[in-house]
Amino acid sequence: MRHPNDNGFAERRLAAAEAKRQLLAKFASAPKATDPETQERLAARQAVAVARESRRAERKALKLAEAAMAVAAAEAKERKEAEDREAEIADRASRVLADEAARKAERDRRYAARKARQA
Template sequence: MKNARNTDHSDRRTAAAAARTALLNAYRNAKIAGEADRLARQAERMAVAAAREERRVERERVKRSEADRRATEAAEQLTAADAAVRADTEARETAERNRIALVLEDEAARKAERDRRYANRKARRA
């Protein structure tokens, strides 16, 4: 009876070892068979990552060019505004000088008229 029990136990141990070996072999075979799939998935992920990086670089380039364009536009607008202010200031100064010259001419004409009247008055008295 003891011997039968040992045989039964030996059979179970042998069967378990064979099952472990079969599982290990099945795992190794699945790993080898899945290697191609894994490499394909990895290559696909790398291609997606590369495309994503390329799109990010393109977005950055577009952002930089847009920022440069806006900065150039702002500088042009600032230059145009400065030129307009300068022209306006110059026009005001010119108008003010013309008014001053006109006032001085009028003042000189009044003085000349006054001096002429004064000379006529003196001439009549003399």
């Protein structure tokens, strides 16, 4: 059984050739790279791309600066904590020495009092 819309080989071949001609005509009428409007659009795109890259570079520089500031702040905090620990250790050592000196003085006082009682 034949379909009424069934195209034969020759008709399909003519349709394909016509589609190819239309496609070629479309590309032939497209603006060329030497066209002033095309040059203008291309220049505008390049300007936008340059501006985008400069903004990207600025953001990157800002992020690097922020990271450097964060590192410097962390180092300063670590130095302060180390100084605080050293000060605490020095304070603790001085208190230990003072306590030992006080105990020795008390011991010497008791020893002197005992010797005084014996004599």
